[in-house]
Amino acid sequence: MALKIYNSLTRQLEEFVPLHEGKVLMYSCGPTVYDYFHIGNARTFLVSDIVRRYLEYKNYTVTLVQNLTDIDDKIINRANEQGIDCCQLAQKYVDAYFEDSSKLGIRSADVHPRATEHISEIISLIQTLIDKQAAYEIDGDVYYRVNHFAEYGKLSHRKPEDLLAGARVEVDERKEDPRDFDLWKKSKAGEPWWDSPWSKGRPGWHIECSAMAMKHLDETIDIHTGGHDLIFPHHENEIAQSEVATGKAFVRYWMHVAFLQIDGRRMGKSESNFIFVHDAVQQYAPEAIRHFLISAQYRHPLDYNPTSLKESSSAVRRLNNCIDALGPYRDVAGDALEGLNDAEAVRLLESINTMRDDFEATMDEDFNTAGALGTIFKFVGEVNQFLAATDNTASEERRSVLSQAYRSLVEVCSVLGIYTEEEVASDAHAALTEELMNLILEVREDARERKDWDTADKIRDQLEQLNIELQDSRGGTTWRILKGAKG
Numbered sequence: 001m002a003l004k005i006y007n008s009l010t011r012q013l014e015e016f017v018p019l020h021e022g023k024v025l026m027y028s029c030g031p032t033v034y035d036y037f038h039i040g041n042a043r044t045f046l047v048s049d050i051v052r053r054y055l056e057y058k059n060y061t062v063t064l065v066q067n068l069t070d071i072d073d074k075i076i077n078r079a080n081e082q083g084i085d086c087c088q089l090a091q092k093y094v095d096a097y098f099e100d101s102s103k104l105g106i107r108s109a110d111v112h113p114r115a116t117e118h119i120s121e122i123i124s125l126i127q128t129l130i131d132k133q134a135a136y137e138i139d140g141d142v143y144y145r146v147n148h149f150a151e152y153g154k155l156s157h158r159k160p161e162d163l164l165a166g167a168r169v170e171v172d173e174r175k176e177d178p179r180d181f182d183l184w185k186k187s188k189a190g191e192p193w194w195d196s197p198w199s200k201g202r203p204g205w206h207i208e209c210s211a212m213a214m215k216h217l218d219e220t221i222d223i224h225t226g227g228h229d230l231i232f233p234h235h236e237n238e239i240a241q242s243e244v245a246t247g248k249a250f251v252r253y254w255m256h257v258a259f260l261q262i263d264g265r266r267m268g269k270s271e272s273n274f275i276f277v278h279d280a281v282q283q284y285a286p287e288a289i290r291h292f293l294i295s296a297q298y299r300h301p302l303d304y305n306p307t308s309l310k311e312s313s314s315a316v317r318r319l320n321n322c323i324d325a326l327g328p329y330r331d332v333a334g335d336a337l338e339g340l341n342d343a344e345a346v347r348l349l350e351s352i353n354t355m356r357d358d359f360e361a362t363m364d365e366d367f368n369t370a371g372a373l374g375t376i377f378k379f380v381g382e383v384n385q386f387l388a389a390t391d392n393t394a395s396e397e398r399r400s401v402l403s404q405a406y407r408s409l410v411e412v413c414s415v416l417g418i419y420t421e422e423e424v425a426s427d428a429h430a431a432l433t434e435e436l437m438n439l440i441l442e443v444r445e446d447a448r449e450r451k452d453w454d455t456a457d458k459i460r461d462q463l464e465q466l467n468i469e470l471q472d473s474r475g476g477t478t479w480r481i482l483k484g485a486k487g
Ligand code: AMP
Pocket: 029, 030, 031, 032, 033, 039, 040, 041, 042, 043, 044, 045, 226, 227, 228, 229, 230, 257, 258, 259, 260, 261, 266, 267, 268
């Protein structure tokens, strides 16, 4: 089945074909780190996480880059308000970003480049634009010359007069054209600055994404994601800068996420109607928040209300109960699936195949997570029915099909991040791990009593490689799994 993506550039659903077979280069606009992020921002970050997971499910090798905007007017203002350094403020919220996003199960990108660590790349990109007459300097500021790029407006599909009207809001008389935008800003007294050929200053926001996408991915990338508000001017400007600098198409598929809303209004800092992720996770399980945030396909606005989150919590509980009930069959071999005789088992096997096909069909249709959830929960109902008619003396056939149901369900849920297998593994296997460790420690103790230090040390060293640490004391040996070890 072919994956289709709605491309904001062409405003069409297009079959996804990456530039290099089997590989996907993906860039996602990350947070401006001047505050904690809210569940509206989380919707956008989550979409890029799920796009990446689903592409991996389809066997693509994905390289995901997500920037951190760590220098910007908002950061400078907030740092001044708090009487601290911009770097300190940015670092605090970079740490908070990683903490909160990992709570939500959003995997880290392959690279999280920071604007302040790419000043030389940004300067050389600006210089290229100046050399091509696509940018000009006035009193230490550098502007992009929009008139130079005939295709300006192609992403936002705005007419020239609309572009002009938007730009007139804050007119800088020195600009050749009201639409021209900052590439480099000369710093005012007390503001952070970097040396450049034009002034002691700092980069504009748009140029940082062009420079970092090109540095860490390529001049042409496959997928670029961001919230709907970034289409104009941010992404329109990224295209103008990048395409003039390289002469190549910058992005093949542009994906934009519709807003999370409250009472029909966008959730946003300026609206003061936001809920921070770190507050939401105090109240709801991360999987429930994820479930809620993907309960509409990403191009449709989604309305926040506590009832929806409660519904998501109970849906996730239902899912967990089902997977827990399947847990005991997890490691049953699949041989008995050949030539099934039990009619109910045959039906469940068919349901498994249908669920997988429907899951892929919905996700292939521009990542329709709402449809995918519908498919998963229909299947949960079917599994529950089958389980109700199955006791612990179940035939090998039934056990095999249940094992298959477990694996398929966990796999599709992992793509959406509404279930993570490690949790079951640790639950179901904690007791077994305990017993195995006791056995290993006994064997080591015997070796020590025989003064066979080689064997005792070998056991310690090999356990260490598995991130299991032993501590010998007079009372005996204890063990612990070090943080970061795989469960
Ligand atoms: P910011 O930190 O403000 O640059 O925003 C980070 C990302 O969140 C951007 O891609 C925004 O477009 C996106 N975003 C902001 N508000 C919302 C919202 N209410 N719903 C969905 N995405 C949003």
